[in-house]
Amino acid sequence: xxxxxxxxxxxVIEKGQTVTLRCDPISGHDNLYWYRRVMGKEIKFLLHFVxxxxxxxxxxxxxxxxxxxxxxxxSTLKVQPAELEDSGVYFCASSQAGVSHYExxxxxxxxxxxx
Amino acid sequence: xxxxxxxxxxxxxxxxxxxxxxxTYTATGYPSLFWYVQYPGExxxxxxxxxxxxxxGSNKGFEATYRKETTSFHLEKGSVQVSDxxxxxxxxxxxxxxxxxxxxxxxxxxx
Numbered sequence: 001x002x003x004x005x006x007x008x009x010x011x012v013i014e015k016g017q018t019v020t021l022r023c024d025p026i027s028g029h030d031n032l033y034w035y036r037r038v039m040g041k042e043i044k045f046l047l048h049f050v051x052x053x054x055x056x057x058x059x060x061x062x063x064x065x066x067x068x069x070x071x072x073x074x075s076t077l078k079v080q081p082a083e084l085e086d087s088g089v090y091f092c093a094s095s096q097a098g099v100s101h102y103e104x105x106x107x108x109x110x111x112x113x114x115x
Numbered sequence: 116x117x118x119x120x121x122x123x124x125x126x127x128x129x130x131x132x133x134x135x136x137x138x139t140y141t142a143t144g145y146p147s148l149f150w151y152v153q154y155p156g157e158x159x160x161x162x163x164x165x166x167x168x169x170x171x172g173s174n175k176g177f178e179a180t181y182r183k184e185t186t187s188f189h190l191e192k193g194s195v196q197v198s199d200x201x202x203x204x205x206x207x208x209x210x211x212x213x214x215x216x217x218x219x220x221x222x223x224x225x226x
Contacts (some may be wrong), residue, residue: 004158009205033213042119043159043204045213056213091159093214104214106151 002026004107006092012113018080021110025074025094031055032075033095033104034067038088046090049075050097082114117142121205121217128195128224136190136220138179138205148172148181148188149206150215159204163192195224 005024013019025032034046046065053074058089061066064083069075079086089111093104118152122137129158140148150162153154163172165181165188172179188205 006158029183035213035216037219040218041214042218043206045215048213055211059213091160103164104208105161106159108156113164 004092004094004105006090006110008106009108010111010113012115013082014100016081017085018078019082019112020042020113021077021079021090021092023075023077023092023107025092026105028096029094029105030097031095031104032069033093034072034075034077035093036088037064041084043091046077046096052114055068071085082112087112087114117146117207117209117215119205119207119215120218121203121220123218124220124222126220128222130197130224130226131194134190134192134195134199134222136203136205136222137213138190140186140188140205140207140218142186142207144209145183146207148179149208150177150179150184150188150190151204151206151216153202153204153219157161162203166188171208195222197224197226199226 007022032049038073045059048055049069064076089109091109093103093106118141147166149164151159152162163174165172168183170181206214208214
């Protein structure tokens with residue numbers, strides 16, 4: 001079974017540009033999470049989808065970030081326009097619905113560098 | 116709100132040394148506790164977990180016990196290997212919510 005995949009693995013963009021990150025969760029996982037780790041700090045929650053619906057987006061830093069999950073499958077996270085402080089590693093995780101749905105499976109992350 | 120505090124790194128050890136990485140948490144009720152590991156160039160992997168007080172999670176020679184009285188979930192390994200070099204994250208989770216992570220501890224093991 002394929003794990004969680006993320007694309008691209010690394011992106012370098014200039015301040016003011018737009019970047020779109022993609023996450024493909026494990027097939028059949030209804031829950032999809034986005035997290036971010038800024039250099040040397042905690043991994044922080046951004047938002048949570050259940051199927052195609054946003055369950056919790058309390059961690060989204062501002063309205064420059066837009067997340068979607070088309071048809072409850074893959075998800076995209078768009079940053080527009082990017083700022084220097086958006087640099088970091090963006091992780092996606094997925095989990096099944098039900099009693100064990102706190103056990104999350106993570107992708108390799110996308111390292112975003114804004115210059 | 117809930118929070119997790121991990122010991123600051125980096126931790127540098129020689130092969131076969133004993134490892135302890137401290138983790139304490141603040142939470143109401145009974146969250147589940149996790150250790151995740153990120154090896155160089157890879158994503159986060161679940162290392163072990165404990166879902167209730169006094170549970171011991173174990174995997175690959177690592178152990179951690181959920182101590183409610185001390186609100187701790189310290190990670191231990193009796194004899195580390197070079198291949199254990201990685202970043203270790205302590206995390207707290209509840210049903211239906213996102214994980215809350217500590218800052219991560221970088222472990223470097225030399226031969």
